[in-house]
Amino acid sequence: xxxxxxxxxxxxxxxxxxxxxxxxxxxxxxxxxxxxxxxxxxxxxxxxxxxxxxxxxxxxxxxxxxxxxxxxxxxxxxxxxxxxxxxxxxxxxxxxxxxxxx
Numbered sequence: 879x880x881x882x883x884x885x886x887x888x889x890x891x892x893x894x895x896x897x898x899x900x901x902x903x904x905x906x907x908x909x910x911x912x913x914x915x916x917x918x919x920x921x922x923x924x925x926x927x928x929x930x931x932x933x934x935x936x937x938x939x940x941x942x943x944x945x946x947x948x949x950x951x952x953x954x955x956x957x958x959x960x961x962x963x964x965x966x967x968x969x970x971x972x973x974x975x976x977x978x979x980x
Contacts, residue, residue: 879911880904890916893925 880896881904883889892911896903906914916922 879906879908881906881911881914887921888917888919889921889923890914891923891925893923 879892880894880900882891882893882900882902884891892906892914895905914922
């Protein structure tokens with residue numbers, strides 16, 4: 879569940895999990911969403927998930943899969959054998975990542 883609020887109206891809205899990031903929205907698990915209370919004088923608007931079809935986007939997952947495929951295609955022949963044109967004799971370090979020769 880996602881919690882949003884409006885100080886001017888003294889209201890909080892608890893609804894379906896948001897599909898995009900909002901700076902003043904907070905995602906809650908089902909247990910905490912059910913137990914949530916608001917200050918005296920505030921209103922709570924609870925929207926249920928029933929009847930709402932979730933719109934799934936595979937764009938992010940496909941972008942990751944395409945990037946992995948591109949790296950694999952450029953670095954090996956798909957059978958785990960590296961191309962001889964790629965130097966693998968040295969160990970490189972960049973930040974917290976380390977490349978170790980096979």
